[in-house]
Amino acid sequence: MFFGWSAKVVHEFGAFHAIFNAGGGYGMAAFHSLWLHLPYKKVNSEEFPLPGFRKGHRIHTKQLPEHFQVAVPGDSWCSFSQDMFRDWLESDGILFNTMEEIDHVGMEYFRQQIGCSVWPVGPILSSLGSKARAGDDAEATMHLCMKWLDSKPTNSVLYVAFGSQSAPSPSQTIQLAMALEACGKNFIWVVSGSREVNHEDIVKKIDLVMSGSTKGRDMKNKACEVMEMLNNAKNDEKGFKGSSAKAMEDFLYAALSKSCNY
Numbered sequence: 001m002f003f004g005w006s007a008k009v010v011h012e013f014g015a016f017h018a019i020f021n022a023g024g025g026y027g028m029a030a031f032h033s034l035w036l037h038l039p040y041k042k043v044n045s046e047e048f049p050l051p052g053f054r055k056g057h058r059i060h061t062k063q064l065p066e067h068f069q070v071a072v073p074g075d076s077w078c079s080f081s082q083d084m085f086r087d088w089l090e091s092d093g094i095l096f097n098t099m100e101e102i103d104h105v106g107m108e109y110f111r112q113q114i115g116c117s118v119w120p121v122g123p124i125l126s127s128l129g130s131k132a133r134a135g136d137d138a139e140a141t142m143h144l145c146m147k148w149l150d151s152k153p154t155n156s157v158l159y160v161a162f163g164s165q166s167a168p169s170p171s172q173t174i175q176l177a178m179a180l181e182a183c184g185k186n187f188i189w190v191v192s193g194s195r196e197v198n199h200e201d202i203v204k205k206i207d208l209v210m211s212g213s214t215k216g217r218d219m220k221n222k223a224c225e226v227m228e229m230l231n232n233a234k235n236d237e238k239g240f241k242g243s244s245a246k247a248m249e250d251f252l253y254a255a256l257s258k259s260c261n262y
Contacts, residue, residue: 001028004087016258017092018251024098025106025120030059032113035081038073040064052113053105092258093117095251097124099233100243102226117254119247123230145188152186158210161190179203185210 001021010017021028030050033039037051046061061069071078088094091114098120100107110118149157160180180187183206208216236245 002084004084004091007087007090007092011090016255017090018095018255019088019091019093020095020097022097022124024122025096025103025110025118027106028096029053029106029109029113032085033109034059034064034068035078036085038071038078040068041071041073052109057105088114089116091116093119093251093254095119095121097122099123099230100247101229101233117251119251121244121248121251123234123244149188156186158183158185158187158206159190160187179206183207183210 001019004019007017029052033050033052039048039051040059040061042048047058048061049055050057050059067077093116094110094114096103096107096110096118098106099122100120103120107118107120158180160176176189179200180189183203185206209219210216233242233244235242241249
């Protein structure tokens with residue numbers, strides 16, 4: 001995402017240029033809108049609409065990462081981010097690690113705001129044991145986690161993760177740790193951010209999901225439905241081509257077609 005400037009260089013050589021975004025479309029669309037317009041700096045309310053989104057899409061200032069909170073219009077960081085996103089306008093298209101069925105709002109935003117082709121080709125994951133992001137210990141860590149998971153009963157492990165854009169405060173970390181310990185469930189915790197809550201509330205949510213309650217079963221069923229959608233999206237078998245498989249085919253056709261014209 002930081003190499004949008006390369007589009008002009010690539011086009012000087014008559015080549016096709018595309019940006020690959022490893023995340024989803026909606027989050028990046030919000031990021032794009034916030035940096036380009038800084039809408040929260042123009043209102044006196046703690047809640048504000050996002051430019052470029054359909055009416056009704058609003059964000060609260062408490063949802064903003066710290067770097068937005070301290071951003072000053074015209075400073076070097078704001079200028080860098082805004083120039084970066086403006087450079088995206090020069091690209092021939094953008095690929096997102098997502099799927100159309102669950103991220104159509106984000107895809108619609110970029111198709112309207114950027115005006116180039118947008119291809120949702122996810123889910124794309126690093127191969128097992130890949131050291132591209134996790135370093136030299138990635139394979140050893142993977143085997144250790146898999147061995148531990150294999151030792152646990154089916155449907156007995158709670159996975160805790162909140163993304164990579166936030167970091168928990170010390171008090172939040174303590175509350176989450178207390179809740180996980182108190183729930184008595186097996187868990188894998190990816191250290192991340194969370195909002196300010198007490199551990200009793202977290203324990204209640206864990207019990208809700210992991211127990212056999214109606215709402216807990218509904219949440220699990222919904223997760224299974226999403227998993228099926230993801231599998232269908234990347235499916236490319238004779239007689240059936242999922243949305244992400246088709247998007248990848250369209251991307252390759254566009255890239256090859258333009259390359260052949262030069």
